[in-house]
Amino acid sequence: MSATHGESDAAVQEDKVALGYDILSQVGRPEGIGRDYQLKCNLINRCFQEEIGFGRYQWQLFVITGLGWLADNLWLQGLAIVLPQVQQELNPLRVEYAVLAEFAGLIVGATTWGIMADLVGRTLSFNVTLFLAGLFGLAAAGAPNFVIFCSLIACMGFGIGGNLPVDGALYLEHIPQSHQWTLTLLSVWWALGQLVASLISWAFIANFSCNPSIPSGQCAKSDNMGWRYTLYTLGALTFLMFICRFFVFDVQESSKFLVAQGRDEEAIKVLEHIARRNGRTITLKLEDLQAISGDTTSKPVPNLSTSVWNSFSKMSLSHVRPLFSNRRLVINTTLIIVIWGLIGIAYPLFNAYLPLYLSAQGSASGSSSVSETYRNYSIVSVLGIPGSLIACATVDYTRGSGRWLVGGRKLVLAVSTMLTGLFLFLFTTSKTTAAVLGYSCASGLTQNAMYGVLYAYVSDVLEELSKILKCDPKPCRPQRSSRHLTVGQATHSVQR
Numbered sequence: 328m329s330a331t332h333g334e335s336d337a338a339v340q341e342d343k344v345a346l347g348y349d350i351l352s353q354v355g356r357p358e359g360i361g362r363d364y365q366l367k368c369n370l371i372n373r374c375f376q377e378e379i380g381f382g383r384y385q386w387q388l389f390v391i392t393g394l395g396w397l398a399d400n401l402w403l404q405g406l407a408i409v410l411p412q413v414q415q416e417l418n419p420l421r422v423e424y425a426v427l428a429e430f431a432g433l434i435v436g437a438t439t440w441g442i443m444a445d446l447v448g449r450t451l452s453f454n455v456t457l458f459l460a461g462l463f464g465l466a467a468a469g470a471p472n473f474v475i476f477c478s479l480i481a482c483m484g485f486g487i488g489g490n491l492p493v494d495g496a497l498y499l500e501h502i503p504q505s506h507q508w509t510l511t512l513l514s515v516w517w518a519l520g521q522l523v524a525s526l527i528s529w530a531f532i533a534n535f536s537c538n539p540s541i542p543s544g545q546c547a548k549s550d551n552m553g554w555r556y557t558l559y560t561l562g563a564l565t566f567l568m569f570i571c572r573f574f575v576f577d578v579q580e581s582s583k584f585l586v587a588q589g590r591d592e593e594a595i596k597v598l599e600h601i602a603r604r605n606g607r608t609i610t611l612k613l614e615d616l617q618a619i620s621g622d623t624t625s626k627p628v629p630n631l632s633t634s635v636w637n638s639f640s641k642m643s644l645s646h647v648r649p650l651f652s653n654r655r656l657v658i659n660t661t662l663i664i665v666i667w668g669l670i671g672i673a674y675p676l677f678n679a680y681l682p683l684y685l686s687a688q689g690s691a692s693g694s695s696s697v698s699e700t701y702r703n704y705s706i707v708s709v710l711g712i713p714g715s716l717i718a719c720a721t722v723d724y725t726r727g728s729g730r731w732l733v734g735g736r737k738l739v740l741a742v743s744t745m746l747t748g749l750f751l752f753l754f755t756t757s758k759t760t761a762a763v764l765g766y767s768c769a770s771g772l773t774q775n776a777m778y779g780v781l782y783a784y785v786s787d788v789l790e791e792l793s794k795i796l797k798c799d800p801k802p803c804r805p806q807r808s809s810r811h812l813t814v815g816q817a818t819h820s821v822q823r
Contacts, residue, residue, distance in 0.1 A: 363620045367586040367594075370619075374598055374611045376503040382605030385502050389509060391576050393516035394568040395494040398457060400520030402464060402487050403429075405561045406480060407679045408528040408704065409554035412536050414683075416551045418544030419473040425480055426679045432481040436488020444489075449497040449581045452489050457569040459486025465562030468555045491782075499786060500581040501601065510786060511719045514779030518711030521678075524561065525705040531556040533698035591616040663785055670744075670781065674774065677751060681707075681767065703760075707767045714775035718743065722780055736784040743777040 406429055414422040440452040463483040470476035499510060535553035537546035572578060579601060585594035595613045602609045650660040682704055721739050750770035757763040 364587055366619045367591075367616050368583055370611060370615060371582050371586070371594070371598065372504060374609055375501075376505060378609045378611070379503070379598065379602050379605055379607055381503055381506040381509075382607070384601045384604040385506070387576055388498060388501055388578070389513065391572055391578065392494040392498040393513055394571065395453075395457065395490040396513060396516040397520040397523065398460060398565050398568055399487055399490045400517045401524050401561055401564070402460060402483060403675070404521040404678065404708070405524040405528070405557065408524055408682045408701070409532070409557055410680075410683055411539075412532060412546075412551055412554040413473070413476065415537055415539075415541065415543050415546045416548060416554075417473040417476065422473075422683075423680070425473075425477050426675070428477040428481040429484040430675065432484025432486075433488040436485040437492055438488075439485070440489025441492045444493045444496060445584075448584055449493060449500070450578055452493040453497055453578060454569065454573050456486050456489040456493065457565055457572060459483070460490075461562050461565035461569055462486075464558060464565055468558035468562060495782065495786070497578070497581060500583050501579070507786070508719065508722065508783070511722055511779045511783040512715070514715040514718065514775060514782065515712060517778065518708070518715050518775045521711055522705070522708040523564075524557075525701065525708040527560050528553075528557045529698070529701040529705050531560070533701055536697055539697060586616060589620075591620075659788065663788065666781065667785075670777070673751075674778075677770070684763075703764050703767075706764065707771045710768045710771040711775040714743075714772040715779045717772075718776035718779040722783065736780055740777060740780045740784055743773045743780060746773040747777055 406425060410422050410425065440456055444452045460483050463479050463486060467476055467479035467483060470479055532553035535556060537551045579597045582594040582597045592613055598609055598611060651657045718739060722736055747770050750766050750773060754766040757766060
């Protein structure tokens with residue numbers, strides 16, 4: 328009796344699987360995310376959520392990717408901090424050109440490494456970015472003139488530019504959905520980068536720099552080694568982070584990237600490795616992934632040149648057009664781009680030149696202490712850490728717990744952005760050193776909260792968009808067998 332009942336349930340479940348494929352084919356569209364890839368990702372997401380969980384591997388990955396975020400702001404703020412001493416020694420026409428060179432490198436780097444992550448995998452970009460940043464950062468510390476200094480800084484920016492996009496993608500693709508709130512917490516590392524750069528510069532520049540009263544161009548290199556020591560230290564720290572990534576922690580390739588390349592067997596091995604690190608086992612099998620596409624052959628690992636050529640030869644806007652497929656998505660996508668653009672302009676305009684302003688403001692108020700200037704900048708940097716923690720708490724702490732829900736992504740983003748603008752406006756009205764410090768601290772807290780929420784919000788929006796995008800309508804009906812029960816669960820996720 329029970330056996331008959333079990334067979335009946337299995338038959339019903341198989342019918343649901345077949346019906347799910349029929350539904351997918353009916354609602355399909357020629358652009359967007361492939362149907363097979365979406366189903367495989369659903370299986371991987373379910374495996375992370377229900378079997379692998381958030382354990383030892385994810386916590387170590389949180390630290391390793393966090394170091395990338397730390398390095399990004401370490402160099403962004405590190406350059407800003409040394410600008411007064413660079414100007415005093417190298418006497419450039421406009422010291423701001425160094426910031427221009429850095430951001431030119433960041434733009435090219437973010438674009439290049441983001442594309443490379445989709446062409447040849449996440450781990451290559453993940454490791455190479457820090458290596459290049461450390462190499463050219465160390466070289467910049469020994470620059471004999473301003474032109475060479477800017478050139479090396481641009482190369483450093485090219486390396487560091489890939490950290491945020493690649494690290495964030497790799498991290499999200501290795502954690503269960505229930506813990507995606509930790510992406511907001513990851514912004515703590517960004518704040519720590521500013522703090523570390525501030526403390527290092529305070530120690531070196533305050534003790535190994537020319538007197539601020541010495542005119543630009545008359546400061547000898549031997550009397551002004553503080554900014555060089557600072558960059559040497561930042562470069563050494565970046566190299567240490569690279570060593571931790573490449574030699575200490577076994578960073579696994581993204582299983583979702585592997586299935587996108589048709590390398591299902593490697594994807595299963597990655598999931599099994601992560602599960603072992605967490606002391607777990609998984610029930611997802613290679614056959615479950617192969618059943619979706621109907622392909623039981625394992626594709627060889629392509630070489631770099633072949634991957635790049637194939638990707639560029641098949642390049643299209645099919646994954647971009649869905650972002651503008653209707654009025655609501657046009658508005659949503661445009662607002663995200665505008666928000667990123669405006670914040671991307673305002674943040675460096677303020678933070679990249681804050682040390683120059685604090686130095687000049689200190690001289691105008693009669694304070695000639697370099698130590699006091701960098702002490703104040705360190706105080707401002709400290710306030711960024713609670714900003715990230717506050718953002719994380721107000722966005723996600725009570726999510727799904729049934730308790731009082733504070734905030735939400737859009738509310739916290741709106742409030743933190745509004746407060747940042749308010750404090751920056753009040754900053755322009757400052758007449759005393761205390762007022763400058765106070766408003767700088769307040770804006771430092773709110774802008775780090777703003778950045779942390781922005782990353783989490785955009786990731787969530789794009790993930791939900793990927794769920795509602797309709798897939799390639801190529802007909803595909805699996806052969807009926809018991810292992811397709813897992814496929815049916817993935818199909819049900821797409822229908823929802």
